[in-house]
Amino acid sequence: MPQQVRGVIARAKGAPVELVDIVIPDPGPGEVVVKIAACGVCHTDLTYREGGINDEYPFLLGHEAAGTVETVGAGVTSVQPGDYVILNWRAVCGQCRACKRGRPQYCFATHNATQKMTLTDGTELSPALGIGAFADKTLVHAGQCTKVDPSVDPAVAGLLGCGVMAGIGAAVNTGAVGRGDSVAVIGCGGVGDAAIAGARLAGATTIIAVDRDARKLQWATDLGATHTVDASAVDAVAAIQELTGGFGADVVIDAVGRPETWKQAFYARDLAGTVVLVGVPTPEMTVELPLLDVFGRGGSLKSSWYGDCLPERDFPMLIDLFQQGRLPLDKFVSERIGLDDVEKAFHTMHAGEVLRSVVIF
Structure with a gap:
């Protein structure tokens, strides 16, 4: 009934x-x-x-x-x-x-x-x-x-x-973050902080949180960020490069989903590095880049749908990690x-x- x-x-x-x-x-x-x-x-x-x-x-x-x-x-x-x-x-x-x-x-x-x-x-x-x-x-x-x-x-x-899986998956599944990698996450709300937690879980050694809000940067630190960048005070791209020996991060995750943050992610990665877009843009947003920059930097430009997760595989695994005190x-x-x-x-x-x-x- x-x-x-x-x-x-x-x-x-x-x-x-x-x-x-x-x-x-x-x-x-x-x-x-x-x-x-x-x-x-x-x-x-x-x-x-x-x-x-x-x-x-x-x-x-x-x-x-x-x-x-x-x-x-x-x-x-x-x-x-x-x-x-x-x-x-x-x-x-x-x-x-x-x-x-x-x-x-x-x-x-x-x-x-x-x-x-x-x-x-x-x-x-x-x-x-x-x-x-x-x-x-x-x-x-x-x-x-x-x-x-x-x-x-x-x-x-x-x-x-939804959101926590999207962030963790953006790092672990889409970005394929590995041991010893450097990772930068732009935007430290729920999805971005989940990406930080995922990068830490995957063994990244340098995890850079980028935001304009001091409170969010503190949340990011609590969840595993090793460095923070206040994008309201400094140039985020230059700061990420400085924190990675002048090269840029191996993986940069845009958890905001705006043209300006995606461009920051594009230029803040190392040569042959990976950009992951997990923030959701609106229909009218566009990006324009010199095609030579796309060619010359190599690497991968990816979007992450639901953290590229497989629920029956990923949900029980992440619950287990939580119960073990690792997530x-x-x-x-x-x-x-x-x-x-x-x-x-x-x-x-x-x-x-x-x-x-x-x-x-």
């Missing part, structure tokens, strides 16, 4: 979010209903509210979540009621050209639930990243559920569902809030006052 629960929606561009009653259908074939325990407030949710993804309002926001499987639909064998899961938005299909080439982390046809969650008047909701977890319960595809150790705090576990995921949880505090959390996040606010159910 369909269930009526609370959910946070964005009804129109720029309008404050609303806590309303929504309807969750019984799971159909391949679908699962998950009871949400915690969900992080990610900038992507704010981007949905502002119309930066598409205009398919109303949106059911929230996607960085952990919870417990409540019911499953026909044909679901990967999870069962009672399983503790992190929700992910890359449920690989196994059949697209990327999957068939052995690159499921680039799956071009990821699965979402077929049925729609609705408002009580029948209006269909568009769930953020196919998840919609600012709700007591949500409906997802079974492939969006990754089982992890149930003893882990859901406020911590859920963050792997301080708990440091990303700045505050725990209620479901009716999401709008306030957007303002706090936009002001750069937190790494992550996490809704606790």
